[in-house]
Amino acid sequence: MPEQANSPPVPPGTPVRDPGRGRATEPVRTAGPEAGNGPDGATAREAVGGDPAAPGRRRQERALRRRGALLDAAVALLAEGGFAAVTHRAVAQRAGIPLAATTYYFSSRDELVAQAFGLLVDRELTQMRASLNAMRDRSPERLAQVLADAYAHDRPRQLGLWELYLQAGRDPALQGIARKWTDGCEEIVASVLGRAGYACGRSEVRFVTTLLSGLWLEDVVEARPEGRERARDVVARALKAIS
Amino acid sequence: MPEQANSPPVPPGTPVRDPGRGRATEPVRTAGPEAGNGPDGATAREAVGGDPAAPGRRRQERALRRRGALLDAAVALLAEGGFAAVTHRAVAQRAGIPLAATTYYFSSRDELVAQAFGLLVDRELTQMRASLNAMRDRSPERLAQVLADAYAHDRPRQLGLWELYLQAGRDPALQGIARKWTDGCEEIVASVLGRAGYACGRSEVRFVTTLLSGLWLEDVVEARPEGRERARDVVARALKAIS
DNA sequence: TCTAATCTGGGACAAGCGTACCGTTTTATG
DNA sequence: CATAAAACGGTACGCTTGTCCCAGATTAGA
Numbered sequence: 001m002p003e004q005a006n007s008p009p010v011p012p013g014t015p016v017r018d019p020g021r022g023r024a025t026e027p028v029r030t031a032g033p034e035a036g037n038g039p040d041g042a043t044a045r046e047a048v049g050g051d052p053a054a055p056g057r058r059r060q061e062r063a064l065r066r067r068g069a070l071l072d073a074a075v076a077l078l079a080e081g082g083f084a085a086v087t088h089r090a091v092a093q094r095a096g097i098p099l100a101a102t103t104y105y106f107s108s109r110d111e112l113v114a115q116a117f118g119l120l121v122d123r124e125l126t127q128m129r130a131s132l133n134a135m136r137d138r139s140p141e142r143l144a145q146v147l148a149d150a151y152a153h154d155r156p157r158q159l160g161l162w163e164l165y166l167q168a169g170r171d172p173a174l175q176g177i178a179r180k181w182t183d184g185c186e187e188i189v190a191s192v193l194g195r196a197g198y199a200c201g202r203s204e205v206r207f208v209t210t211l212l213s214g215l216w217l218e219d220v221v222e223a224r225p226e227g228r229e230r231a232r233d234v235v236a237r238a239l240k241a242i243s
Numbered sequence: 244m245p246e247q248a249n250s251p252p253v254p255p256g257t258p259v260r261d262p263g264r265g266r267a268t269e270p271v272r273t274a275g276p277e278a279g280n281g282p283d284g285a286t287a288r289e290a291v292g293g294d295p296a297a298p299g300r301r302r303q304e305r306a307l308r309r310r311g312a313l314l315d316a317a318v319a320l321l322a323e324g325g326f327a328a329v330t331h332r333a334v335a336q337r338a339g340i341p342l343a344a345t346t347y348y349f350s351s352r353d354e355l356v357a358q359a360f361g362l363l364v365d366r367e368l369t370q371m372r373a374s375l376n377a378m379r380d381r382s383p384e385r386l387a388q389v390l391a392d393a394y395a396h397d398r399p400r401q402l403g404l405w406e407l408y409l410q411a412g413r414d415p416a417l418q419g420i421a422r423k424w425t426d427g428c429e430e431i432v433a434s435v436l437g438r439a440g441y442a443c444g445r446s447e448v449r450f451v452t453t454l455l456s457g458l459w460l461e462d463v464v465e466a467r468p469e470g471r472e473r474a475r476d477v478v479a480r481a482l483k484a485i486s
Numbered sequence: 487t488c489t490a491a492t493c494t495g496g497g498a499c500a501a502g503c504g505t506a507c508c509g510t511t512t513t514a515t516g
Numbered sequence: 517c518a519t520a521a522a523a524c525g526g527t528a529c530g531c532t533t534g535t536c537c538c539a540g541a542t543t544a545g546a
Contacts, residue, residue: 063493082413084327088534098495103535159412166409169402169464170325178465207454207477214457221412222421234450241484306523331504341525346505 067105069095074116075123078160083167086113110173117164117177124161125184127153132192140239143196147189147208148231151216158220185209193242204242211238310348312338317359318366321403326410329356353416360407360420367404368427370396375435383482386439390432390451391474394459401463428452436485447485454481 073094077085088102088109106112128150135146151158161181168178189212190205198204215234219227316337320328331345331352349355371393378389394401404424411421432455433448441447458477462470 060492066493082410087532089532100495100497100536101493104493104495109534155412159409163409166402166405166460166464167325169398169466175465182461182465203476203480206473207480210457210461210477211450211454212457213461214453214455217409217460218425218453218456221409222418222425223412230449233446234453237446237450237484241480309523330502332502343505343507343525343527344523347524352504 063105066095066097066101070097070102070105070112071116071119074112075120075157075160078113078116078120078164079154079156082160083113083163086116088112110171113164114173114177117168117174118180120157120161120164121177121181121184124157125181125188128185128188132188135192138196140196140236140243143192144232144236144239147192147212148215148228148235150212151220152228155220155223158216162217162220182209182213185212198239198243200242207242208235208238211235306348309338309340309344313340313345313348313355314359314362317355318363318400318403321356321359321363321407322397322399325403326356326406329359331355353414356407357416357420360411360417361423363400363404363407364420364424364427367400368424368431371428371431375431378435378439381439383439383479383486386435387475387479387482390435390455391458391471391478393455394463395471398463398466401459405460405463425452425456428455441482441486443485450485451478451481454478 070091073091074086077090077094086109089099091112092099092102102112106115132146132150135142137143164174165178165181168174186205186209189209190200190202193200193205193208211234215231219231224230313334316334317329320333320337329352332342334355335342335345345355349358375389375393378385380386407417408421408424411417429448429452432452433443433445436443436448436451454477458474462474467473
């Protein structure tokens with residue numbers, strides 16, 4: 001049995017249990033390359049998918065949970081202190097897991113960061129989808145408001161996300177995730193515009209997403225007080241332009 | 244006018260000095276580090292003024308040149324390897340100057356980076372101004388083309404610039420430079436639009452600059468092949484929207 | 487049961503970092 | 517010339533980093 005709850009092996013000096021996370025369902029969603037030493041991502045995925053034919057998979061449960069905890073910690077640290085704050089030691093301490101486990105589950109820091117990036121993108125897209133799907137009012141004013149506010153939550157996390165996105169400009173290994181991010185935004189905006197009655201093609205959608213990116217970034221970085229209303233103004237102008 | 248080649252001896256309005264530092268990252272601040280041993284950059288401005296009778300000026304000349312060389316090296320390294328690549332040792336080696344000089348001319352790495360950021364922004368704005376002022380054709384197509392291509396040079400440098408800009412979201416000491424950057428872009432775009440016959444207020448200008456930022460960033464990071472034409476398309480759409 | 491694979495975690499390593507120390511050289515001024 | 521200040525530069529300290537090693541615990545399959 002994979003019961004580790006009352007378990008012995010927890011080292012003496014690691015009281016930090018579960019600092020901040022809200023997820024137990026699918027923390028280890030990874031599309032990245034396989035890990036070197038530890039359990040590779042591919043087998044982890046099919047374990048989640050539920051393949052009863054596979055033999056001994058029960059043991060990996062705890063391992064998967066730990067892996068997820070490490071990723072969670074990496075994401076949190078990225079938000080708090082930026083790219084440079086994601087060190088093996090910081091991640092391990094944050095997750096309440098010994099240092100060596102970080103190199104066991106992720107073959108290198110780069111891989112850890114890459115997978116954290118992927119996770120961050122997934123979460124952000126999910127959250128955007130959720131908050132934008134909740135929109136029922138179809139007035140252009142309301143739509144502008146909603147679009148302009150789509151990113152107005154958890155500023156540190158946004159900073160981390162953009163930081164990683166920018167990093168993708170230098171690291172080809174991150175390019176795929178960066179594209180997934182922009183493509184995801186595009187798809188979401190297209191859906192929202194469509195449901196709001198704007199019949200627009202790819203060109204129009206890109207027009208809006210590009211504008212939102214610029215708005216978003218400037219807002220996150222500079223945090224000017226007038227940012228909010230300005231965002232509404234700009235978005236409204238864009239909506240008028242494509243209608 | 245004579246020494247401008249390497250580095251503007253600290254432009255008039257940017258005393259990045261800021262004794263009341265806002266950093267939270269640096270660990271051990273042993274004691275007051277004498278508030279900078281080296282030559283104060285702010286006083287360097289008077290060196291350019293034509294006052295040959297001034298006594299001890301020749302000594303400072305070399306010092307200023309070295310300081311500039313260090314900043315140049317920092318900018319180059321930032322472009323090549325990003326924020327993390329700007330280390331004291333790398334900068335010193337790049338500039339052909341001993342390591343200890345870096346701490347002599349800049350009281351800390353943060354200050355070096357901040358000043359490099361300022362220099363980078365100045366150069367970029369200058370270059371943009373120059374390339375956009377050269378535009379004489381006033382057709383909307385040509386204008387869209389020029390605006391869309393305004394940033395299409397020296398991709399690594401752009402990456403470094405954006406990286407620093409993003410860093411300003413975490414480091415209050417960089418906020419001022421970040422604003423100088425966005426404000427500079429705004430002013431340039433306003434000037435270009437004005438000369439092209441677009442009578443537009445601040446709202447319209449911001450609409451365009453925001454869009455350009457989004458375009459710019461995505462182009463620099465993802466470097467998709469279709470980026471160029473897409474940029475033209477998007478910018479043309481924006482111009483149509485404000486006319 | 488036994489055995490081999492997997493997982494765990496403490497510790498150590500070399501490399502790189504920012505920065506301070508401190509004697510030496512250069513310069514400006516009395 | 518003398519002397520103080522400024523500029524210089526070699527070197528070392530203290531610390532953090534990523535990664536590796538290896539012995540012990542746990543588990544899967546025979």
